[in-house]
Amino acid sequence: MIAQDARVALDALAVRDGVSLSALSRMLGRNPAYLQQYIKRGSPRSLAEEDRRRLAEFFGVAETMLGGAAVRAEPRYRLPRLDLAASAGPGAYVDSEVAEGTETLDPQLARRLRLAAGAGAILRVRGTSMEPALLDGDHIVIDTQDRQPDRKPAIFVIRIDDTLMVKRVARQGGSLVVWSDHPDAPPVPEGAVAVIGRVVWQMRAWR
Structure with missing residues (x-):
């Protein structure tokens, strides 16, 4: 997933669940404007791995939806x-x-x-x-x-x-x-x- 898609997905998930970006930023231990800047300004360009993991767990979605790399299944x-x-x-x-x-x-x-x-x-x-x-x-x-x-x-x-x-x-x-x-x-x-x-x-x- 490209970075823009991940930002759109995160914004849509926040709206879906009625949670503010500032509240999510504080949940991550970041300053209140962290996710707002990520979505609107593209800074940072991608979420930190731990931030992405915690957000994916919070929303109950796969990390790939928020920009994580797809995990290739090991062949049986x-x-x-x-x-x-x-x-x-x-x-x-x-x-x-x-x-x-x-x-x-x-x-x-x-x-x-x-x-x-x-x-x-x-x-x-x-x-x-x-x-x-x-x-x-x-x-x-x-x-x-x-x-x-x-x-x-x-x-x-x-x-x-x-x-x-x-x-x-x-x-x-x-x-x-x-x-x-x-x-x-x-x-x-x-x-x-x-x-x-x-x-x-x-x-x-x-x-």
Whole structure:
């Protein structure tokens, strides 16, 4: 917004709310003629940042209306959505992990999760074998660069042969140990374990 537009807007807001420019100036801790001179004489050429903020709050408008710079929205973090649900039950049989589209994640959350660009994916959990940690229908975000379980157990999306599943995994004695959280879950199938990524975030609908 150019300076003249900001002056016109401020004058109109003062008239709208029936407040004098001198009263607004005193609210800002300025001399009573401060805003009158700003609007009529163009001095100062633009409002001080703190003055603009307080006036915007007073009138309940965006600072851009009073000459503030438009804030560019930070682009959201995009991550692929895999086409088959990761199973927390018997397992979902897949030939490969194929993206069927994309989801978006708040960039601040992506930074908090330390997700590098292109290093995440989202899947839907199916089954009950990871209850209570994960419920059927939960959506999970995985870090596909974190594929090295250590001695501390964590939840990973893995593939055993052609079965994609989400399980708790730990490294013990040079081997990966895989298990379900639910005591009544069926045994984890035997076979070579391929780690797809570690679960770093969980999204659950209110129940």
